[in-house]
Amino acid sequence: MNEISPYINELQQISLYLGLATFVIFGLFLYFWLKEPRRLIHGITFTIFFITFLAELAVLIFSTGNQEFIVVMGVLFVLILLGIGLVMLFMWALLLWNAIVVWKRESHTVSNMLTLFLAIFLIALWFANSVIASHSRFLPGWFNTLISGLPIIGLYIMLCSYNYLASAFLYQFLPRRYKANYLIVLGAGLINGDTVSKLLGNRIDAAIKFANKQIKKGRPAPKIVFSGGQGPDEKLSEARAMADYAIAHGWHEELVILEDKSRNTLQNMQFSNAIIQKDYGADNAYIKFFSNNYHIFRAGLYAKMAGLAANGVGAPTRLYFLPNALIREFVAIFLMNKKRHMIVIGLIGIGILIMMGITIYTDIVAK
Numbered sequence: 001m002n003e004i005s006p007y008i009n010e011l012q013q014i015s016l017y018l019g020l021a022t023f024v025i026f027g028l029f030l031y032f033w034l035k036e037p038r039r040l041i042h043g044i045t046f047t048i049f050f051i052t053f054l055a056e057l058a059v060l061i062f063s064t065g066n067q068e069f070i071v072v073m074g075v076l077f078v079l080i081l082l083g084i085g086l087v088m089l090f091m092w093a094l095l096l097w098n099a100i101v102v103w104k105r106e107s108h109t110v111s112n113m114l115t116l117f118l119a120i121f122l123i124a125l126w127f128a129n130s131v132i133a134s135h136s137r138f139l140p141g142w143f144n145t146l147i148s149g150l151p152i153i154g155l156y157i158m159l160c161s162y163n164y165l166a167s168a169f170l171y172q173f174l175p176r177r178y179k180a181n182y183l184i185v186l187g188a189g190l191i192n193g194d195t196v197s198k199l200l201g202n203r204i205d206a207a208i209k210f211a212n213k214q215i216k217k218g219r220p221a222p223k224i225v226f227s228g229g230q231g232p233d234e235k236l237s238e239a240r241a242m243a244d245y246a247i248a249h250g251w252h253e254e255l256v257i258l259e260d261k262s263r264n265t266l267q268n269m270q271f272s273n274a275i276i277q278k279d280y281g282a283d284n285a286y287i288k289f290f291s292n293n294y295h296i297f298r299a300g301l302y303a304k305m306a307g308l309a310a311n312g313v314g315a316p317t318r319l320y321f322l323p324n325a326l327i328r329e330f331v332a333i334f335l336m337n338k339k340r341h342m343i344v345i346g347l348i349g350i351g352i353l354i355m356m357g358i359t360i361y362t363d364i365v366a367k
Helices: 006-035 041-063 067-089 091-105 115-133 141-171 198-216 236-250 265-280 296-305 319-336 338-366
Strands: 181-187 223-227 255-260 287-293 310-315
Touching: 006 041, 006 115, 041 067, 041 198, 067 091, 067 265, 091 115, 091 319, 141 296, 141 319, 181 198, 181 265, 198 223, 198 236, 198 287, 198 310, 223 236, 223 265, 223 296, 236 255, 255 265, 265 287, 265 296, 287 296, 287 338, 319 338
Parallel strands: 181 223, 181 287, 223 255, 287 310
Antiparallel strands: none
């Protein structure tokens, strides 16, 4: 405590400024997030706020001058970092374990084996890195420069994936505001071409639960738009199957609208929006859409693209299914912005090529 005491006044001043900065950053984040939550930049702004908050918390802890408290909090912080580090170190094992669980419980499609592919990739990457590191002195300088530069691209993709996860996580906590005129339930594939799956049933149940809660609050019952066309292997449209499921579970048939032409999420939003505007007689209806929790952020991006002023409510998904689903969602969103990402990766690649050129030139001059 004697070592910290002379600095307590300075720490308290720093804490005051950091606290003010944290408050301002959080206020800006909250304002823009509530105004338009369907933006990837919110993952970045929230992270800036969170880092500032942690810095403020650290300064506050040190400014107490209580050495025992500081030691306890320091140990706790180190344990958290170790926990995160262990998870990252053994990520390949966790992914393999998840792949085994999914293999036992779900169909053996490519989209359900993404954690397996990622685990194999990480193991192969570790093996290749070990081999190259142990033989680097035998390899040409330009090749070592190339190998050293490639992790920068990997780091960029990791930052993009973190930003997506942060944005998707935040989207789950949007205020629900039970005053909707219309609810849109997004379709998914039918079992045996005519049966609503558990995953799709959760979406419908979530919409009915939302509507009933709105009615209990004394507000008018919303109409539910079931959106989904008929695939080549389906006996009826997803919209019809969802409507039958909802009616069988107590929803009123007169409050059902079918949108049975769409083939993807963007069309779900476009076609449903057109039907709602025609039914409502104006373009200012209050709308919510429903999908599974892992999907609603990307669906929100499509709603924005379709000019639909609506945000989503996520239906629950089994935990073991989430890793595959989130990887699939990240890849889809990454490809939605492929032009921007290709520019960044291209610039990194040019930088690597320049460094390789410098290495080759240096080797030639040295000889």
